[in-house]
Amino acid sequence: MTIANILLVDDEVPFVEAMTRRLTRRELHVETAFSGPEALERLEAQGNIEVVILDVKMPVMDGIQTLQAIKSKYPLVEVIMLTGHATVESAIDGMKLGAFDYLMKPCDMEILVDKVKEASQTKRRHEEKIIQARLKAITSRRP
Amino acid sequence: MKPKQPERMMGTDRNPYYRWLTRNMVLIVTLVSLAPMLAVSGIILKEFHHSYHEKVHAHFKELVQKHKQNIDAFLSERLGDIRFIASSFTFAQLSDEIFLQEKLKLLQKEFGPVFEDIGVITQDGLQVNYAGPFKLGKALYSEADWFKASIQTDYFISDVFLGLRGLPHFIVAVRQTWKGSPWILRATIDFAAFNSLVENLRIGKTGFAFIVNQQGAFQTKPRFDAIPDRTAFKYFADDGTPGADVIHIVERSDSAGNRNIYAAGFLKNGDWLMICQQSMAEAYADLDHARNIALAVLLAGGLAIIVTAIIVAKKMVSKIAQSDREKELMNQQVIETGKLASIGELAAGIAHEINNPVAIMVEEAGWIQDLLEEEEFHASDNLEEFRRSLNQIKAQGRRCKEITHKLLSFARKTDSRIQDIPLNELIEEVVNLSAQRAKYANVTIQTHLDGDLRPVRASQTELQQVLFNLVNNALDALEPKGGVIDITSRLNGRFVEMEVADNGPGIPRQNLERLFDPFFTTKPVGKGTGLGLSICYGIVKKMGGEVDVRSVVGGGATFCVRIPRPPDES
Numbered sequence: 001m002t003i004a005n006i007l008l009v010d011d012e013v014p015f016v017e018a019m020t021r022r023l024t025r026r027e028l029h030v031e032t033a034f035s036g037p038e039a040l041e042r043l044e045a046q047g048n049i050e051v052v053i054l055d056v057k058m059p060v061m062d063g064i065q066t067l068q069a070i071k072s073k074y075p076l077v078e079v080i081m082l083t084g085h086a087t088v089e090s091a092i093d094g095m096k097l098g099a100f101d102y103l104m105k106p107c108d109m110e111i112l113v114d115k116v117k118e119a120s121q122t123k124r125r126h127e128e129k130i131i132q133a134r135l136k137a138i139t140s141r142r143p
Numbered sequence: 144m145k146p147k148q149p150e151r152m153m154g155t156d157r158n159p160y161y162r163w164l165t166r167n168m169v170l171i172v173t174l175v176s177l178a179p180m181l182a183v184s185g186i187i188l189k190e191f192h193h194s195y196h197e198k199v200h201a202h203f204k205e206l207v208q209k210h211k212q213n214i215d216a217f218l219s220e221r222l223g224d225i226r227f228i229a230s231s232f233t234f235a236q237l238s239d240e241i242f243l244q245e246k247l248k249l250l251q252k253e254f255g256p257v258f259e260d261i262g263v264i265t266q267d268g269l270q271v272n273y274a275g276p277f278k279l280g281k282a283l284y285s286e287a288d289w290f291k292a293s294i295q296t297d298y299f300i301s302d303v304f305l306g307l308r309g310l311p312h313f314i315v316a317v318r319q320t321w322k323g324s325p326w327i328l329r330a331t332i333d334f335a336a337f338n339s340l341v342e343n344l345r346i347g348k349t350g351f352a353f354i355v356n357q358q359g360a361f362q363t364k365p366r367f368d369a370i371p372d373r374t375a376f377k378y379f380a381d382d383g384t385p386g387a388d389v390i391h392i393v394e395r396s397d398s399a400g401n402r403n404i405y406a407a408g409f410l411k412n413g414d415w416l417m418i419c420q421q422s423m424a425e426a427y428a429d430l431d432h433a434r435n436i437a438l439a440v441l442l443a444g445g446l447a448i449i450v451t452a453i454i455v456a457k458k459m460v461s462k463i464a465q466s467d468r469e470k471e472l473m474n475q476q477v478i479e480t481g482k483l484a485s486i487g488e489l490a491a492g493i494a495h496e497i498n499n500p501v502a503i504m505v506e507e508a509g510w511i512q513d514l515l516e517e518e519e520f521h522a523s524d525n526l527e528e529f530r531r532s533l534n535q536i537k538a539q540g541r542r543c544k545e546i547t548h549k550l551l552s553f554a555r556k557t558d559s560r561i562q563d564i565p566l567n568e569l570i571e572e573v574v575n576l577s578a579q580r581a582k583y584a585n586v587t588i589q590t591h592l593d594g595d596l597r598p599v600r601a602s603q604t605e606l607q608q609v610l611f612n613l614v615n616n617a618l619d620a621l622e623p624k625g626g627v628i629d630i631t632s633r634l635n636g637r638f639v640e641m642e643v644a645d646n647g648p649g650i651p652r653q654n655l656e657r658l659f660d661p662f663f664t665t666k667p668v669g670k671g672t673g674l675g676l677s678i679c680y681g682i683v684k685k686m687g688g689e690v691d692v693r694s695v696v697g698g699g700a701t702f703c704v705r706i707p708r709p710p711d712e713s
Contacts, residue, residue, distance in 0.1 A: 018507050022510050105502040
């Protein structure tokens, strides 16, 4: 059983591959993308993505722009920003735009997994609340 | 041509640009000051010269006029005396020898020895009667010039001539008629008496007077020690109208080349010319004296102006040179800051590029570590060795991460905006960045930081640069023997103090004074630009702070930077 479905987005292929292997070993289902637009396509194709691990510095469409696009289309999907030190300010900006948290590369795997679990649970709680709210709305409409 | 402004500073005396500037300033100040002074002095001197000349000329004119009148009066009086005798007595009476001698005695008694002799002459030129000291009775004058002139006119005064007696004299003659025939009564005027009238006229040491006739012959005896100019009469005769009652003044050189002033007036109805002459040097001695004093004062004033101009120009050029040096320093500072910013950007780029491969390495190591957890590897003899090795890879990866983070941190702070800087953090950062070099130089960097310090208002980059320079200098001083660098931060009155002290060889006294001068360095060629401390000085001064140094040879050196506390705090 997988703990969470995640999408790992980074333009560094070896990094993505290593991370995927390690995260998968920790019972996470990992989808990968190597750019912002590809990440959006994956989200579209895989409807069950709960957490996106997103690199800040990427060509074409950077992490902040990708985050904005994800949040506008999939507001419940949680995003963890992954950054080098130079882009800490960008990661903080990301937090203001709705990112769940940020971590600096290279990061400790156990901390990352904990963050992912936390984000996944948060998403699930939000979904639960929405479902409850909808059910309440439906039941309250009955005569 | 204007020399090029210097790129590198040097003494104002050696630099062609500053020499040119000094010369121009001296020239302009001197010209502007001297020109009006010279113009005013020149005008005053000219006016004074003109007035004095007029005064001297007036004096000469008055003198000549007075004596001319005296001589004319003397001649007309003597003529009047003879005319009186000629008209009062008959030819027959005057032809009597005793009678004539009595008359001569009477004249001499009345006028002194002016009348030398007296004679009666017929129309044929025969002197029929004579009274006087010479044996001139029965002398025949029919061929004498004066007789020929006298017989033609009612009265006549001759020029001075030697005549039969061979002595200078002149004759006063009156024509009368006796029984239809003209006759002449003539008298000889004593030359000495006449001469004394002119000889007594003396002006100073070189001034004297004389009379010449129309041919330029002397009618009076000039002074022995002077040679009057014989061409003078011709000059005045050509210039003026003979007989006119006008005194002419001329200043010219005589034949000996001496400059003289001549004043002349016509006598005896234009027959004679009385000339009064004096050396111009004597006539204008007072003027020359006054002019010399004025010139001396002018010269002294001019010299004072030039000396003042030189001193003022040198001081001003020295100020300009100092200002240029400060400008040069500022430019160097801007360049250094620019270099630092470029280094920062480069560091950021490198750090980011290194960070990603390091992250991959660490993740791959992590993956191997994950795999080693599989049971199949547990039996391996080298399992522990693998784990140790992987941990080492991860540890070194983290070390790389820290280094790149430090570089990125440094790069982010390469702007010169004024902001609140936590001084202790900045010190720690610089200490961290210098730690590697300190390690290889066997230097221990110790910090004693006041934890209560509040941020100072400064440029992060500039303050960092100051501390970097001081720490690097201390490291340079301690290499290769090693030692200790103490960095202290504390509050001191209205300043926040940051002290960098080393226990190195210290700085010689003669170098202490020049330590903050641009381009001053004691490091080997190629090692130091000599700008580090001068830039530090400039930065700290710009912040309104101070920087000083205490050092004794063998006792290390301590640099103290004082930065003003923010206004609300202090």
